[in-house]
Amino acid sequence: MSPDDHLQIRACAERARDAARTLRRLDAARRHAALEAIARRIDDAREAILAANAKDLEAATAAGLSAAMVDRLRLDPPRLAALSAAVREVAALPDLLGPAQENRVRADGLVIGRRRVPLGAIAMVYESRPNVTVDAAVLCLKSGNAAVLRGGREAAHSNAALLDVVRDGLEAAGLPRDAVQGVPTAERAAIAELLRHDDCLALAIPRGGEGLIRHVAEVSRVPVIRHYKGVCHLYVEASADLDVALRLSIDGKCARPSACNALETLLVDAAVASTFLPRLDAAMAARGVRLRADPAALSRLPRAEPADASDWDTEYLDLVLAVKVVAGMDEALDHIARHGSLHTEAIATRDATAAARFQAEVDASVVAVNASTRFNDGGELGLGAEIGISTTKLHAYGPMGLESLTATRWDLVGDGHVRAPVTDPE
């Protein structure tokens, strides 16, 4: 990068810091008005957004991207309508900020309260669909934060058009355009350069493949929310209702295999292997799912391929499922402790003691009993919206809603309260 790039990125970080300071001071009504203005602009600027998106689609097709990738990039009138509707939904969520809550009075009269405050300026680095540009901006603004956005190159035109729309909406509502910014240069080195400025940026949220997230965690001086991968298991325990186990397997693997909460490995108790595996085999074959099985499972799954050691740590993101027969709960828990990703783990069981032990001992952001791994999602869990999923326990664990974009700090009110007695010096 050129020296000028360095200066421009520094200036971007400083503008974000300053805009965050302005946002802190705004009341909920002002933030709400900005979100409404953004939603309106999305509706009004449909033609310009679709024209920008057409350029990305053309380039993607020319570059030979898969049909699935091109579809992820695509915007069309229904998707844009859903996007502005999502903005209005976020606008309508309860506001979290404001004066101190939970006030209590100490015996000496000091009043102690807690106030929910924005984090400041948040850097989002993502590879995902262009609607993330709007979703991320709007969740940051709703929670009083400024945002610096760095989307994927393949969506560059769409992201730029959506960024213009967001900034026009901010301006229309009398908020600083710099409350949401793009990174000034498209080079990959700009990510590391931006994330040096921990005096301006409060948080970095990477969204995308594990490579991107490890890169951000490696280069950033700014604290990073990490979501490495989702290697989610379902343990079909000896007492399981096998109809339930099959439903959870099908939903977990087939409904949306590219999602991080999709099922990757099935652990089948030896006690039910001979009855369950043939049913699994038929159900997965009918849905085009390839199975990769350990030796014990292979004997019941004639169509499966033999799994190798790497399968147990692989997030396939595809219609592939690893299957292993385990001797019982101990082996299932050991396997999950070794290969789990702190994302989502599930058990199918009719035994309340087994369910309680699984929930007590498994380490994951969501632990489900007789429910699909696919419920690890901010919307499903009642958070209203989601800016990412954390698979470390720091700051947030699991889906991150608006509350994860805030912190609580302490407000004290006294009338001259001191800790040590103030006396005249001898």
Add this chain to the structure above:
Amino acid sequence: MSPDDHLQIRACAERARDAARTLRRLDAARRHAALEAIARRIDDAREAILAANAKDLEAATAAGLSAAMVDRLRLDPPRLAALSAAVREVAALPDLLGPAQENRVRADGLVIGRRRVPLGAIAMVYESRPNVTVDAAVLCLKSGNAAVLRGGREAAHSNAALLDVVRDGLEAAGLPRDAVQGVPTAERAAIAELLRHDDCLALAIPRGGEGLIRHVAEVSRVPVIRHYKGVCHLYVEASADLDVALRLSIDGKCARPSACNALETLLVDAAVASTFLPRLDAAMAARGVRLRADPAALSRLPRAEPADASDWDTEYLDLVLAVKVVAGMDEALDHIARHGSLHTEAIATRDATAAARFQAEVDASVVAVNASTRFNDGGELGLGAEIGISTTKLHAYGPMGLESLTATRWDLVGDGHVRAPVTDPE
């Protein structure tokens, strides 16, 4: 470091990870018993601890450490009694872990609950007094976490003796000794080597000077709780009760100047400068406090030295106070936004509007109205105990009690709940 050091540190991280898995499974009574056993061992091993401490004191005196530093190192029977009493106090705090709370049932019958879980294995890197060895171990254990401790070299013998006591207590209660470990090598490079292992360690907490904290934040792949420094301000607003302002100034600066919540800069409204500054001058002169003043304050503070630009960002940790006259609230807020450290900020005022504006606009983990900056302390704020103070808003903001050593995750219970309808394939 030698290849053997690398292996030993890796083994230490892996043992901590495994011990953390054992700790997760223990109920509150078992953790409580371990803490009681540790307290008892501290009482029983007094002679051995004091003998080890004598070696550190001798080395410190020989190395010419200041009397204040030597005093920080010193253990004696009353301090050991206070230490074991502190362990029993932590043992008596309410337990945070356990089965899911706040259960709610969705319309489709899926039960959603949240469970508080330990973080895992926590690395503490500190320069402080040897009692931190016990305090940190006990707070980690109480909250179900394993600990890897790396204390300062000057307290090496004392820390080793206290670590033995803690591990003996663990063993006596039937818990793994490896739930609390020291780092196997004393070299500084061991810190970076340890903090590479983010697959084993959940969190790093550095405690000490800004240099140590920046070093840890720079080298760590493990998420770090940052507490850079406390440049705390008191703004004496135009309507302030000047008796209150003086009390807060004296308590803030003089009660414990080496504390991070001590007052470093006084911002005095021009409207009260001529009445307040002479009183401040007399009070501070009587207590041996040197003043460093901007030109406007200098004219009222004949004994002060002129401040230079670096004073406004300096944490003196000493009987030195910077003083600046400001035109009003806007200038005070600008000064704090530029030079504050997100630690503690205070205002002396009798004007409710001014107080509300200060609390709404100032960004700090504690914002105090007519109360001393010294109240930013886990004990004072009712957290029961404190493992550190965070000056970023990530994970924790301000003093960190037991809750900051835990996370909440989601427990789901269904009866075959799936997100997408499971139908027969066409």
